[in-house]
Amino acid sequence: MKGIYYFLFVVSILASCRKDTTESPLPVVTSGNLNITMAYRFDSSMLQTDTIKYKNAAGYKMSITRLQYYLSNFKFLNSDGSTYSINQVCYLDAKDPNFSNIKFTDVPLGNYKGLSFTIGLDTSINKTYYLPATVENNNMEWPPAMGGGYHFMKLEGYFVDTSGTWGYNMHLGNNGTAVAVSLANKPFSITQTPSNIQLKMNISEWFKNPSVYDFNIDGVFSMGNMAAMLKLKNNGSDVFND
Amino acid sequence: MRNRYFVVMLFAFFVACRNDVSTSITPTPSDGSSLTPYTLNIPPRFPKPYLPDYNPLTVEGITLGRRLFYDSILSSNGRSCSYCHHQNLGFMVKNSDIGLAPGLYPNIPALINEAWNPYYGWDGVFPDADHVAIGDFGPMFFNSNIVNVIAKLKADPTYPAMFKKVFPGQDVFVDGVLQERVAFALAQFVRTIVSSNSKFDKYMMGFTQLTPEEADGYDLFMTEKGDCFHCHGSMLFTDNGFHNTGLDSVFDGFNRGRFNVTGEAKDMGLFRTPTLRNCALTAPYMHDGRYQTLDEVIEHYNSGVHKTATIDPIMTLPGKEMGLLLSNTQKQHLKAFLLTLTDTTILSNPQYSRP
Ligand SMILES: [Cu+2]
Numbered sequence: 001m002k003g004i005y006y007f008l009f010v011v012s013i014l015a016s017c018r019k020d021t022t023e024s025p026l027p028v029v030t031s032g033n034l035n036i037t038m039a040y041r042f043d044s045s046m047l048q049t050d051t052i053k054y055k056n057a058a059g060y061k062m063s064i065t066r067l068q069y070y071l072s073n074f075k076f077l078n079s080d081g082s083t084y085s086i087n088q089v090c091y092l093d094a095k096d097p098n099f100s101n102i103k104f105t106d107v108p109l110g111n112y113k114g115l116s117f118t119i120g121l122d123t124s125i126n127k128t129y130y131l132p133a134t135v136e137n138n139n140m141e142w143p144p145a146m147g148g149g150y151h152f153m154k155l156e157g158y159f160v161d162t163s164g165t166w167g168y169n170m171h172l173g174n175n176g177t178a179v180a181v182s183l184a185n186k187p188f189s190i191t192q193t194p195s196n197i198q199l200k201m202n203i204s205e206w207f208k209n210p211s212v213y214d215f216n217i218d219g220v221f222s223m224g225n226m227a228a229m230l231k232l233k234n235n236g237s238d239v240f241n242d
Numbered sequence: 243m244r245n246r247y248f249v250v251m252l253f254a255f256f257v258a259c260r261n262d263v264s265t266s267i268t269p270t271p272s273d274g275s276s277l278t279p280y281t282l283n284i285p286p287r288f289p290k291p292y293l294p295d296y297n298p299l300t301v302e303g304i305t306l307g308r309r310l311f312y313d314s315i316l317s318s319n320g321r322s323c324s325y326c327h328h329q330n331l332g333f334m335v336k337n338s339d340i341g342l343a344p345g346l347y348p349n350i351p352a353l354i355n356e357a358w359n360p361y362y363g364w365d366g367v368f369p370d371a372d373h374v375a376i377g378d379f380g381p382m383f384f385n386s387n388i389v390n391v392i393a394k395l396k397a398d399p400t401y402p403a404m405f406k407k408v409f410p411g412q413d414v415f416v417d418g419v420l421q422e423r424v425a426f427a428l429a430q431f432v433r434t435i436v437s438s439n440s441k442f443d444k445y446m447m448g449f450t451q452l453t454p455e456e457a458d459g460y461d462l463f464m465t466e467k468g469d470c471f472h473c474h475g476s477m478l479f480t481d482n483g484f485h486n487t488g489l490d491s492v493f494d495g496f497n498r499g500r501f502n503v504t505g506e507a508k509d510m511g512l513f514r515t516p517t518l519r520n521c522a523l524t525a526p527y528m529h530d531g532r533y534q535t536l537d538e539v540i541e542h543y544n545s546g547v548h549k550t551a552t553i554d555p556i557m558t559l560p561g562k563e564m565g566l567l568l569s570n571t572q573k574q575h576l577k578a579f580l581l582t583l584t585d586t587t588i589l590s591n592p593q594y595s596r597p
Contacts, residue, residue: 050508065508065555135289135360138476139483143464156555167555220558224466 032109032190036102039200040067040094047203049095052158052165057208060215062159062168064203067094068140069153069172072125073118076107077184084108089121091136094201099136107190114186119236120152120178142173146224152178155206159215168215170206171223172232179236186242205239206232277302277408280430282357285438286447287477291357297372297426299433305597306404307431310424312596315394315401317384323375323428324596326383327353330589332523333435337531347382348496349531352524354588355517357433360482364513364529365499371432375425388417395420435594437519438477441582446477452582458572459579468543468566468576472556473515479583484512485554488547489528496530510552522584536577544568 040047042054042064052063074086086104093099120126126149131137140151155170172179188197207213213231222228278301282291293299310316311323325340327333333353338344348364362368379386392415395401405414405423414423444450452460462468473481484500493501493511500509513529527533533542545565547557568576588594 050506129287133287133289133477135482138287138289138478139481141471141476143471143475145461145464146466158555165551167553167558169555221466 029192030109031106032192033194034104034107034188034190035194035196036104037196037198038092038094038100038102039198041200041202041204043202043204047094052160054204056159056204057212058214058216060159060161063157064094064155065158066154066156067203068092068099068136068151069119069155070121070140070150071102071117071119072121073116074104075116076112077114077116079111079113084112089125089131091134091140093136109190109192111189112187114182114184115188116180116182116184118178118180119239120172121150122178123175126150126173126175126178147174149173149175151223155203159220161216166215166220168220169223170232171221172229172236173223174226174229177226177229177233179233179239181237181240183240199240200242201239202241203239205241206235209235209238211235280304280434282434283436285436285443285477288355288358288438289478291433292360292370293357293433294370294372297429299430300408302404303408303427303430304434306408307427307429308594309404309597310428311431315398316379316386316391316424318387318390319385321384323378326350329594329596332520332589333594334524336526345530348529349526351516352520353432354435354437354520354585355478356435358478358482359514361514364516365496365503366484366514367503371429372426373422375428376421379421388420392417392420435588437585437588439587440519440585443585445582453578455575455578456582457579459575459577460582462568462572462576463579467572468568469556470518470543470576473554474518479518480515482515484509484514485556486511486513486550486552487543488549488553488557489532489542491548491550499529508552511550512552518580519583520585520588522581523586523589536580537573540568540573540576544573 045054047064049064049067052061054062054064056062069092071090071092072088074088076084076086078084084107086107088104090102091099092102121130125131128141128144128148131150137150140154142149142151151171151173153170153172155172157168158165159168160166186197188195211231211234213228213235218231219225219228222232280299280301280303282293282299284291297303311327314320314322314325316322326335327350328335334350337347337350351364356362356371359371362371362374368374378384379388379391395405396415402415408427409423412419412423414420441450441452441456445452463470463474465471473483473485473487475481486499490497490511493499496502498510500512500514501507503509521527521536525534525536527536527539533539543566547553547565549558
């Protein structure tokens with residue numbers, strides 16, 4: 001482990017420089033910028049954190065105190081069936097305005113019919129110390145003793161059952177639990193002026209479709225519990241459906 | 243505890259005045275001054291430190307800050323910063339060992355890796371390091387008479403030139419201005435105190451091995467069994483977040499923690515996670531110093547957690563309503579791991595010592 005410590009450190013520095021692709025400047029503008037704004041709801045209500053006011057599919061009243069996650073592996077779908085891929089890992093935090101936007105620059109101009117992405121990290125990059133040592137990335141580390149890499153998501157809060165109020169921690173990580181999201185029908189255009197789209201996560205969907213996640217049956221602490229994480233993963237693919 | 247709020251109020255007062263003075267008298271490297279920029283050593287895997295543009299690190303500023311840190315010239319009671327933040331004791335000291343009245347002061351924090359803190363004070367009442375020391379002139383700490391302090395500094399053979407160098411073109415010897423300039427220089431010095439030379443660091447770099455006991459403790463720390471890493475993770479051994487770790491079931495005074503700063507119900511009893519680096523040297527523990535030993539701290543996590551409305555969700559693991567249920571051996575191993583975070587070099591590092 002420790003032997004490759006410095007090696008990984010160097011790799012992560014290189015990784016953070018990955019975006020410096022050298023392209024000779026063209027006189028004609030062929031690319032534009034896309035700004036994605038993240039939004040959150042719980043079924044029909046806009047998310048308000050830190051209040052026990054939502055009801056999940058299993059019937060518990062619950063709150064959200066933390067929602068931090070990665071999106072990666074963005075692919076924009078062209079109408080001709082080709083895709084434009086972006087090699088960028090985006091950290092998001094529902095409570096922090098500094099991490100509620102994604103900016104993509106140099107996207108080829110055109111009309112796209114949709115996009116796909118991953119909630120979490122691909123196996124190839126889900127490695128301890130792969131990401132640059134920012135405060136956020138460090139706090140998302142998934143200990144090597146539990147498989148290494150990073151948390152894909154931390155969703156935390158409280159829920160109420162007949163016996164009282166309890167904490168829950170839906171932590172997703174470990175290879176095999178990243179969530180593939182496909183929004184084939186979300187058209188947007190990239191023009192010379194920056195474009196904006198919104199991605200809205202319905203947090204309620206983590207706990208249903210296809211299977212109801214019941215804190216008292218499936219567990220309030222998913223980290224290290226593969227069955228719980230796989231259930232969340234399977235529920236997660238439609239959290240960004242409008 | 244009322245006195246502490248006086249300090250905080252004083253602080254707030256100076257912050258309120260900050261805008262009037264800072265912009266005009268803050269040195270910037272571009273003003274043609276001859277200050278030497280200082281590059282902070284950032285250990286492997288540490289994130290970017292918080293270094294504000296309005297108080298950039300300079301060799302001269304740090305030199306001045308270091309001298310002031312050890313100098314009782316700022317006080318009327320013989321105290322200096324080092325009186326409470328003693329290098330040989332890990333830049334802290336036990337309240338009762340210096341005769342501070344019980345319960346009047348929070349537990350004195352160890353000043354290490356402060357450059358990485360986004361907030362200061364156990365409840366994060368100070369938004370930056372640069373203004374913390376302003377409150378230290380108050381009755382609870384230095385009980386300074388600013389007129390006297392200014393007279394003493396002016397009469398000193400070297401201070402006037404040092405201040406002039408660090409804050410060129412400014413009259414710092416003015417009540418209100420002086421406190422802020424002193425605090426800026428002190429913050430610069432404090433930010434240079436970096437601890438990253440523990441056995442654990444050497445292990446991470448492949449220079450040494452952990453004993454089987456330490457390795458087992460590391461595993462407990464880093465897995466859901468002990469589950470310390472969610473808050474004390476990565477190389478800083480703190481997430482710098484605020485949490486209620488279930489120390490109390492009723493909250494009053496300083497124990498209300500972050501609530502005292504934000505007034506929000508969700509913040510009742512939350513405190514900023516302290517680093518665990520050097521924790522073997524920095525007893526007592528917690529914001530009020532209620533635990534004298536690491537064994538007591540571990541026992542708190544093992545069996546003493548109070549469940550209240552704001553307890554961190556992480557503290558309510560399934561099947562652990564009764565606590566972590568660690569065996570005695572596991573508790574010993576967890577402690578053995580905590581001891582690998584000790585960095586004795588900072589206790590005598592001449593870079594940080596009395597000049
Ligand atoms: Cu976790």
